[in-house]
Amino acid sequence: MRAVIPFDTRDPKSRLSPVLEPEERESFAEAMLADVLAALEPGDLDPEVVATTDPDFLVPAPVTVDERPLDAVVDAAIEAGTPVAVVMADLPLIGPAHITKLRNTPGDVVFAPGRGGGTNAMIVRDDAFHVDYHGVSIQDHRDIAHEAGLTVGEVDSFRFATDIDDPEDLVEVLVHGSRRAANWLREAGFEVTVVDGEPRISRD
């Protein structure tokens, strides 16, 4: 099965700007992508990174450049043939077991919800489906599937749900991560400290 990993090379992870310099954000996004590809690698999946521009680092998977918006890229991947998996590039807490869980879940479409109404991964087994990542995408994706008469499976996973967008999300990587992105943060001096009883990231 093909596995498409959309990857935006343009100003990646801009919401991490308060805590990371532009070059650091690029490097951290690369580390997260490597973690996602490592989660896909052990199976019989064919990962394909679809990047908005040619990445200026070595990607350990085939790369296609497609500057269209996310919805168009994913819809084209569905039209090119099902089943197809779509996995976001900013999920540094997933491992091979999570991809297996996604694949073992029945449904014409299977979603792994993200925090805040997102859809962090999916498997599309019927090309009557199309995507809409704007807004509360998990609700839109459920609605699109139901209107097309498709069955829906969902995977309940904290690690799938944890996409990394904001500085507070880095707490999750440090507390639960053990691979490249987590190591990147630790080597960059980040740690979790407790301020007024709440965990916060700090940097030495």
Place this chain on the structure above:
Amino acid sequence: MRAVIPFDTRDPKSRLSPVLEPEERESFAEAMLADVLAALEPGDLDPEVVATTDPDFLVPAPVTVDERPLDAVVDAAIEAGTPVAVVMADLPLIGPAHITKLRNTPGDVVFAPGRGGGTNAMIVRDDAFHVDYHGVSIQDHRDIAHEAGLTVGEVDSFRFATDIDDPEDLVEVLVHGSRRAANWLREAGFEVTVVDGEPRISRD
């Protein structure tokens, strides 16, 4: 097995003050507690709500009043006998399947991590364990278990990880919930709207 559900009746869910009046917070906390008790009910668990003061509503489970801090309450529950489950009262997205998943996970102690470094549920099967809910409790709980030579299991669940503290957490209840707390919010006029591409709660 006993299942202890600590419940703070004093100024419940204070961080929801920006969007809920004090009486509403009490009523919403009651709805979340009912959802948690419904998740526990179908099994052979004996739920026991440990409240800081006598609740002024009918709790569908035995209630003990204990005004001590959370750590002391849970440590007393462990000392009273293992195995014992400890489940937070603000997890309106869990159902019986999640409790089953927790029970079926091997380990002297089993944790269900919460977002932000929390520990939203646990099963303690060895009384050499004790709790420390302050700060990054999941890390502290892993450390306490390891220092006591205990094996640790963890449950990867978005629904277990989603405790409801802040207004933005209500998005999750509206998007993924279907029981009392979700209905409470809908009947109170809350809905999810998209502002600048981000989901936000609004109230009509």
